[in-house]
Amino acid sequence: MAPVWTPPLTGFTEINVDAALSKNSNITVVAAIARDSAGVFLGASVVVLEGITDAEIAEALACREGLALAKDIHVQKLRFASDCANVIRNIKGGSMGTYSQIVREIRSGGQLFESVEFVQENRRTNGDAHRLARSSLYGSTGRHVWFLSPPDGVRNSILE
Structure with missing residues (x-):
């Protein structure tokens, strides 16, 4: 079955996030991709x-990186989508797990925006963020950001 992107409500920006861990080293990549309600690329970061x-x-x-990207592109109405149900549950008010400080930072950062929603979605709806995270495992450490045109492997419009 082909990947199906789930658009946010009109006027909202969807930020799909994902992470990838290397099996052969201690490298981890976190990725975020922002799109408007029509599926047009607004920015990405890893x-x-x-x-x-x-x-x-x-x-x-x-x-957390998705929040940083949202600040970078100056949007106020956000829908974050992750394929990790536990993280989304903890952000929404669960136990916060072993990463409680990160959850507190996300909750606090979310208050800077007009509207923020965190949702869990199936991995197949999050293909670009997953591919971006996986393809960046061999990149240099640090933060990398794209604003005007998407990185390799990420479509300019979800409808292409």
Whole structure:
């Protein structure tokens, strides 16, 4: 079945986030891709990290990176989509897990926006963020951001 992107409500920006962990090293990548309600690319970012080995912590860091991208592109109405149900549950008010400080930072950062929603979606609706995270595993450490045109492997419009 072909990937199906789920658009946000009109006037909202959807930020799909994902994380990838290398099986052969201690490299982790968190990725975020922002699109408007028509599916048009607004921006993307990845952070290549060393030393994170827990997948759920990496997914929480991806949500935090999504907030940073939202600030960078100056949008106010947001819908964040992740394929990690536990992280989304914890952000929405669950126990916060072993990464409680990251969850607190996400909750606090979300208050800077007019409207923020965190949702869990199936991985197949999050293809671009997943591909961006995986393809960045061999990149240099640090934060990398794209504003005007998408990185390789990410479509300019979801409808292309």
